[in-house]
Amino acid sequence: MLAVTILGNNSAVPAFDRHPTSQVVTIDGHLFLVDCGEGTQIQMIRYKIRRSKISHVFISHLHGDHYFGLVGLINSFGLLNHLQDLHVYAPSPLHEIIEWQLKVASTTLPYKLFFHTISKEELLVDEDKFSVKCFPTNHRIECYGFSFHEKKSRRKLLVEKAREYNIPIEFYDRLKNGENYMQPDGSVVKYEWVTEDTPPGKMYAFCADTKYDESIIPHIQDADLIYHETTYLDALQERAADRFHTTSKQAALIAKKANVKKLLIGHFSSKYDTLEEFEQEAREVFLNTELALEGVTYKI
């Protein structure tokens, strides 16, 4: 299962019970944290996220609303006796900021903290069943989006058919891998006859903070779901550009051009106390748009 749970959907300043950016991506039973604004650990408690399952944190950029909750979380993991390794992927200055804050508090963590600098488009995690990549976005400071890719699983065995051909059970795995079976009489059973193709792996992309920029399209092309920021409504297009942010309609246009299946919008400016208009405006351009609401899990 691939899913994303929103912990914070607001931009810079917390307001209207909306919190700074953070979300949890679940893939193949792993929990990955994407951005960690102030109060993320409190949101995790509120929404019953199993903190102990988090092994990787991805930080898009070093504006505070995307990482001020991280050192608190790292600290709490220590106090809560989290023992598994924790991997943090972020632009380089964050490493020293974390180390320093731990040092002045004389904190020794009971687990291993690995810091991985991100500085360009890159494959960050490559596991049997999924991978995670980062890609640059166009923001006021160095900034990255993250894409989560389920790998296509092996072909599915059609057990009844395999039995008809009397193929021994020990060979089933090789059939799934695409090997043909040779009968004792020399005749060949093609793997396609006794297995079927599986659907392609799902893909989710978090597009971070960015101004409208079509250069991210290749990184999110055909995704099942993307989260794109929409800090402002259409009327504030100029302000959005000035501040390296995106409007509702622009986010929808990116979704449309990238041929994604569904668009989640978030990172709303604290100017707006209600959000309906964001959804309305975006849907004029791309119908399958939803507001990213805190505490909600969007399954793919």
Added chain:
Amino acid sequence: MLAVTILGNNSAVPAFDRHPTSQVVTIDGHLFLVDCGEGTQIQMIRYKIRRSKISHVFISHLHGDHYFGLVGLINSFGLLNHLQDLHVYAPSPLHEIIEWQLKVASTTLPYKLFFHTISKEELLVDEDKFSVKCFPTNHRIECYGFSFHEKKSRRKLLVEKAREYNIPIEFYDRLKNGENYMQPDGSVVKYEWVTEDTPPGKMYAFCADTKYDESIIPHIQDADLIYHETTYLDALQERAADRFHTTSKQAALIAKKANVKKLLIGHFSSKYDTLEEFEQEAREVFLNTELALEGVTYKI
């Protein structure tokens, strides 16, 4: 008026909807923030604290649960167009931590931020009507408590009496300051005859994180109210000492020995989901004890 509003009453890890340490002291119309754990700005919104009135922040020590919310608050003040100066008093390493976090975000604040290093017992603020001092406490790392002192106001004029002596209005101020008035016939009207003494100024002390240590008593002696940490119940006295924290009964003993009028207890360990026992145990030693509850303002 002197008052304190509790924003966070929990120790290190947030739990049970209790938050890390932060409180707002109101004195002579000024709002002073004492400690600023993660999520403080969100608590301020929740409890309708007028953020724009905050001009001074005092940070007791550099364990994260006492300051991880500060850089977020500094940042938000900028975005909310806070224009007045902001003074931060804290142990020295915090200065560079803040500067660095602003730098990596390319943030320029629209107001002046003054950092004041605290490193010993000291008078930090001295205004006409009040003063603020800091004093060292006994914790695992460098740590300070803060005391807030209303100054005794000038003598109060008894207008009727002053009129009886035909003292000109222009001289009233000097009477209040303790000067005698000489009548045209050379006879003296003593200031005591036409003014009365005022009550002493109130005092509040925040005793920060500390193990049981009577050396703080001179700094909090006879206070109207103190806030003392009680991380653990009496049964965990040994753990409290190991971790440089205090138990319920020990905090009450300090209050008793310092002859304070009232004790507020807080900084509860996340081990405890309910707090009644803290109050019960402390009251066995010092009756006028209250739990410091989040969102509650304690007037003095």
